Amino acid sequence: MLERLDQVFVLFKDWLVAFLPASWQGVVGVIICVVAIIAVYPTLFALAVLMERKGLGRMQNRYGPNRVGPFGILQPVADGIKSLTKEDIVPLRADAVVHFLAPVVLVVAVFMGFAVLPMGRNMVLVDLDTSLLFFFAMMASTELSVFMAGWSSRNKYSLLGAMRAVAQMISYEVPLLLSSIVIVMMTGSLSLVRVVEAQNHFTGILPNWYVFTPWGFAGFIVFVIASTAETNRSPFDLPEGESEIIAGYFTEYSGFKFALFFLGEYVEMFAVAGLGTTLFLGGWAGPISFLSWVPSWIWFFAKVELWICFFIWIRGTLPRLRQDQLMNFAWKFVLPFTLFNLVVAAVWRFMGEGWLRWLVCWALVVGVYALAGRSGMRREKIGTRIYRYAD
Amino acid sequence: MSFAFWVVAALTVAGGLAAVLLKNLVHCALALTIAFAGLALLFLQLDAQFAGFAQILVYIGAVAILIVFAVLLTRSSETPAQGGIFSHTWLAGLVVAAGLFAVLAWAVIESAGGLPHESSAPAVTVMQIGNALMGRYVLPLEILALLLTAALIGAAIVAMHEKEGTK
Amino acid sequence: MNPLAGYLLVAALLFAIGLAGALTRRNAILVLIGIELMLNAANLNLIAFWRYGPHPEFLTGMMFAIFSIGVAAAEAAVGLGLIIQIHRLAQTTDLDKINRMKG
Numbered sequence: 001m002l003e004r005l006d007q008v009f010v011l012f013k014d015w016l017v018a019f020l021p022a023s024w025q026g027v028v029g030v031i032i033c034v035v036a037i038i039a040v041y042p043t044l045f046a047l048a049v050l051m052e053r054k055g056l057g058r059m060q061n062r063y064g065p066n067r068v069g070p071f072g073i074l075q076p077v078a079d080g081i082k083s084l085t086k087e088d089i090v091p092l093r094a095d096a097v098v099h100f101l102a103p104v105v106l107v108v109a110v111f112m113g114f115a116v117l118p119m120g121r122n123m124v125l126v127d128l129d130t131s132l133l134f135f136f137a138m139m140a141s142t143e144l145s146v147f148m149a150g151w152s153s154r155n156k157y158s159l160l161g162a163m164r165a166v167a168q169m170i171s172y173e174v175p176l177l178l179s180s181i182v183i184v185m186m187t188g189s190l191s192l193v194r195v196v197e198a199q200n201h202f203t204g205i206l207p208n209w210y211v212f213t214p215w216g217f218a219g220f221i222v223f224v225i226a227s228t229a230e231t232n233r234s235p236f237d238l239p240e241g242e243s244e245i246i247a248g249y250f251t252e253y254s255g256f257k258f259a260l261f262f263l264g265e266y267v268e269m270f271a272v273a274g275l276g277t278t279l280f281l282g283g284w285a286g287p288i289s290f291l292s293w294v295p296s297w298i299w300f301f302a303k304v305e306l307w308i309c310f311f312i313w314i315r316g317t318l319p320r321l322r323q324d325q326l327m328n329f330a331w332k333f334v335l336p337f338t339l340f341n342l343v344v345a346a347v348w349r350f351m352g353e354g355w356l357r358w359l360v361c362w363a364l365v366v367g368v369y370a371l372a373g374r375s376g377m378r379r380e381k382i383g384t385r386i387y388r389y390a391d
Numbered sequence: 392m393s394f395a396f397w398v399v400a401a402l403t404v405a406g407g408l409a410a411v412l413l414k415n416l417v418h419c420a421l422a423l424t425i426a427f428a429g430l431a432l433l434f435l436q437l438d439a440q441f442a443g444f445a446q447i448l449v450y451i452g453a454v455a456i457l458i459v460f461a462v463l464l465t466r467s468s469e470t471p472a473q474g475g476i477f478s479h480t481w482l483a484g485l486v487v488a489a490g491l492f493a494v495l496a497w498a499v500i501e502s503a504g505g506l507p508h509e510s511s512a513p514a515v516t517v518m519q520i521g522n523a524l525m526g527r528y529v530l531p532l533e534i535l536a537l538l539l540t541a542a543l544i545g546a547a548i549v550a551m552h553e554k555e556g557t558k
Numbered sequence: 559m560n561p562l563a564g565y566l567l568v569a570a571l572l573f574a575i576g577l578a579g580a581l582t583r584r585n586a587i588l589v590l591i592g593i594e595l596m597l598n599a600a601n602l603n604l605i606a607f608w609r610y611g612p613h614p615e616f617l618t619g620m621m622f623a624i625f626s627i628g629v630a631a632a633e634a635a636v637g638l639g640l641i642i643q644i645h646r647l648a649q650t651t652d653l654d655k656i657n658r659m660k661g
Contacts, residue, residue, distance in 0.1 A: 098421065129517050133444040140452025144424060147459055151417060163463070166456060173452075190517050396561075400568045407572050407595050411579025416587060423591050426572070430598050433565070437609040442601075442623050449627050454594065454634045461587055461638040465645040477582050478654055484581025492574035496567060503563040513614035523617045531621075535628050542632035550639035 006295040009036070010122050033125050037114050044301075045266045046076035052312045059316035083259035091153060091252050098152035103253070103260035106145035110264050113138040113271040118193050120284050120297030132190045135275055136177060139230065142268060143169045146239075149261070150249035161248025164323055165232055165239030171330040172229035172236075178338040179219040179226065182345045183210055183279045192275075196283030207289075209282040214361040215345035218369075220280040222338050224310075227272040229326070231265060234315040238323055273307035274300075333372055340368040396436060403429030414476055416462045424455045438512045441520055565606035572599035586641045586651045590634065597630040 017029045057064030065072040116131035118124040143166050150162020187198045201208045210216035229236040240248040281303050284296035344364045351357035406426030413419045427450040434443035580592030601623045608619020645651050
């Protein structure tokens with residue numbers, strides 16, 4: 001019975017598809033899966049927006065929205081109605097075609113990433129041989145939409161915000177890819193289904209997730225930092241900081257297009273969270289061997305929600321990084337650290353099994369972190385400050 | 392030839408034409424991106440998935456953005472060119488390009504009889520590509536690594552602001 | 559029509575369009591766009607011949623295309639760096655105006 005609960009969505013799809021003649025079954029099966037993805041993730045987006053506003057409110061010692069519905073639960077509905085009924089203003093000198101296409105490109109590129117995430121046992125839309133490469137190709141396409149949005153508005157703030165955002169996204173894309181390469185090295189395949197299956201074993205009662213190995217842990221930390229920067233979340237949200245640059249590249253968008261950008265940004269957060277769970281946290285595998293009876297898709301979505309809560313927590317806690325601090329951090333610390341992580345993974349692979357390799361690799365990771373931190377992030381010597389007050 | 396091939400080929404050629412004919416440089420760069428995407432789809436139709444996704448990642452994710460940054464940093468998107476957008480030797484260029492296309496098309500059509508027909512799709516796994524890169528093609532791989540390092544350092548040095556004293 | 563002939567014709571057309579763009583436009587960046595189109599057309603040619611050629615299991619065509627993508631990206635980076643520096647020196651990117659060896 002529990003196996004049926006685990007595969008309930010697959011069985012439901014098979015039952016629906018069985019009504020049709022055999023030649024249509026493949027296409028309609030895929031269409032049903034696509035419709036399910038398009039229905040589930042915007043719903044999760046609505047819940048995430050609500051969670052964010054309430055969570056940030058509590059962290060800032062205030063209630064979040066609590067007028068609409070009990071405890072503010074219907075706030076996303078109110079937000080949706082507001083976005084859809086607002087007037088869609090396009091500036092007179094803006095480039096209308098590019099202005100219209102930018103949110104469309106963002107949403108399309110982001111939803112394509114979900115096609116290769118394994119959301120449960122046998123629940124992946126397409127099992128490609130190069131699925132990780134496909135995912136990163138789709139993430140790279142989102143940078144272009146950010147630039148299109150900023151440039152087409154013919155607004156200096158928008159252009160500045162867009163250029164900062166693109167520079168930031170490009171800088172952090174390299175550590176993102178390199179930290180995933182370590183996982184590919186150890187699994188031996190670019191296919192995300194293989195990666196999850198390799199983590200689905202237990203030694204004793206502890207799981208074989210990659211995050212519990214030294215190189216996996218270092219890669220996980222780098223992946224979290226890089227994914228926060230890729231999705232322009234705080235503390236890396238200078239391009240869209242409300243107090244800095246009005247709204248950055250969002251400035252000239254209103255109504256439904258702004259809602260599409262918002263949707264695209266949050267769904268991108270879900271997509272990188274999904275990839276992070278698949279690569280490092282074991283995907284749909286359970287944490288302890290005697291909890292394996294819980295359906296696989298519950299584990300996957302629970303882990304993704306944990307990531308989202310972590311993103312919200314970081315947003316409420318850390319102050320924003322300045323552009324040069326952000327770029328320095330990426331190129332001088334994160335990138336060398338990730339490259340040394342590759343060496344650590346190679347050392348792990350070529351030492352035999354046993355406690356020695358754990359010791360050596362953890363020592364290497366901690367040593368490299370300290371070394372890179374010392375040399376890469378040297379702070380400039382600022383002398384004592386002299387304050388002059390106007391009389 | 393399948394309908395999908397003609398649609399994607401038309402999209403690619405339209406993107407390429409727009410990229411060289413439009414007045415606004417940023418529009419040219421965006422049309423070039425459409426041409427790159429069309430080419431990636433053509434690679435996917437030819438069962439070269441690795442090359443197709445690498446094309447999207449490298450060309451759309453990096454080269455297109457590089458081009459738009461260069462357009463913005465050289466302020467080429469604002470001032471309309473005095474004297475039009477085409478050089479004064481445009482006719483010679485057009486004739487050369489048309490002649491080249493004529494020669495290539497003639498070569499393809501004349502030899503169309505002897506070209507191989509539908510063959511089965513080669514089953515290429517990423518593991519085979521990895522083994523090939525580390526086995527048979529390791530020398531080009533290392534040379535490419537050196538080339539990319541030299542290009543990285545060179546581009547940074549070429550585009551750097553000169554220090555005031557060395558003018 | 560032969561499928562391989564179709565791909566080769568599309569590649570030839572793209573190459574000719576890229577060449578026309580590189581030879582007829584004034585702006586230096588557009589010359590670079592033309593060159594990128596030409597490189598892409600050559601890649602399409604390589605992959606088409608790999609697919610329909612005699613020994614696809616040797617992966618020669620796909621390897622060549624991947625290396626070509628890498629080299630093209632490096633060349634675009636250096637070329638655009640040069641264009642930015644020339645703009646700084648000559649205050650223009652119009653190729654018809656940059657016709658002196660000095661400076």
